[in-house]
Amino acid sequence: MASTRQQVYEQLRARIIRLDLEPGSALSENDLAAELGVSRTPVRESLILLGEEGLVDVYPQLGTFVSRIRIGDVASAQFVREALELAALRDAVGEAGPRDIVELRRLVRAQEDAAQDGDSEGFFRFDEAFHARLMAVGGHAAAWQVVAGAKAQLDRARRLSLPLTQQMPLLIGQHGAVVDLLEAADGPAAEESLRGHLRLVFGDVERIRARHPELFTEDGPAPRPRRKPAGR
């Protein structure tokens, strides 16, 4: 069985990324500990880790808050992601064996099924799996962890983006196109295709921001925490 800290950490992280915990809302070590039935220690340690990831902001003697989405961080995450995934793709072209192609196609199909069933959670899971596998083909599975870390900021915004889900088929189609070009060993075209795909995702964020400005912040770490009693 995993440690208490790891369980708490994963649960909190999932809640934050799923926007179950809204950006800006206060998190109390005491309340969370009571709610989860554990002591403050593992909760506190989890919050410290989440703070390192930029998912929460900790203000000493003041409070801990789910961080608002910093547009600067999102742009930075996009840059990191694009640079790493494209570099990995360059190394993947020519290396991809039939087994890789089969596996990637399987993930695309799984994502299609999830989309048709309206299973957005599955959609995201298979999306992650696809991109992770793509990097693994080029021998850069470990670097995926870096992308995953940077991507956390991006993902919170994307959760809102998907409800306007006309894009799902488009995104999945782009995945398929990348696989096709990878199989054909057409490096430049595959790269351009993947770049377009990633940029499309990024473009969504701006649209989301227009709709839900309260979830974003103008880059500042967070000028005014503002405690909200928000009784239960």
Next chain:
Amino acid sequence: MASTRQQVYEQLRARIIRLDLEPGSALSENDLAAELGVSRTPVRESLILLGEEGLVDVYPQLGTFVSRIRIGDVASAQFVREALELAALRDAVGEAGPRDIVELRRLVRAQEDAAQDGDSEGFFRFDEAFHARLMAVGGHAAAWQVVAGAKAQLDRARRLSLPLTQQMPLLIGQHGAVVDLLEAADGPAAEESLRGHLRLVFGDVERIRARHPELFTEDGPAPRPRRKPAGR
């Protein structure tokens, strides 16, 4: 004044990267707390953070050890670094203003001075500053943090590499060349130059490994911790 945790964290991190704490050696929450004159809590929290960075390995109920340098991690760090720095350089070409060039040249000179004075600590500091500034030119200062994180593994090896310091002038010369090409706005050449520079650094690691195999491990997370009483 910074929090106790932050102080402890920074001190431990610096010690590990400077190889003041040898890979494989045991770290005890109790001993460190006593030595630093603080309680176990900030020490423990620091070790957790260092564990996330891959600088220590924590085995529950067993012990915490300074991690051996995992060659897989080094290769991964190299990939990440190369991808991000080169991508940032692409964005920097054409953007670099006179002030940027001046500042970069200043850092190169500072590094030269440090090298001539035999100040290897300064050499590393200005090396970091140079690469960080280079990424900032392209507007990707935030992404440097990602590189810095990945680079930690690499740096431990590099500390050993420098004592054979004939390379210092070569490395500094390469920095200068990159700046020149950046000023000339010759993107492809600048890229190739930086790539060569980064690969040279990476090549050193293999040489170091041959000399100090005990500091490395064959990738496995660390099959056998092996407690060593190693009296003081």
Next chain:
DNA sequence: GCCGCTCGGCTACCATACAAGTATGGAAGC
């Protein structure tokens, strides 16, 4: 002499207690 078991000492993990600091609500004074 060699193998298996028990037991002591160590570890990190979790829980709890105490300390230091901040924002809030309300009373006192103008």
Next chain:
DNA sequence: GCTTCCATACTTGTATGGTAGCCGAGCGGC
């Protein structure tokens, strides 16, 4: 009514106590 100050109820930070689990040495059996 408005301002000022203070008591209070929070917050995170740090210190300490207790527990489960693992390692390794030494004893007993073969």
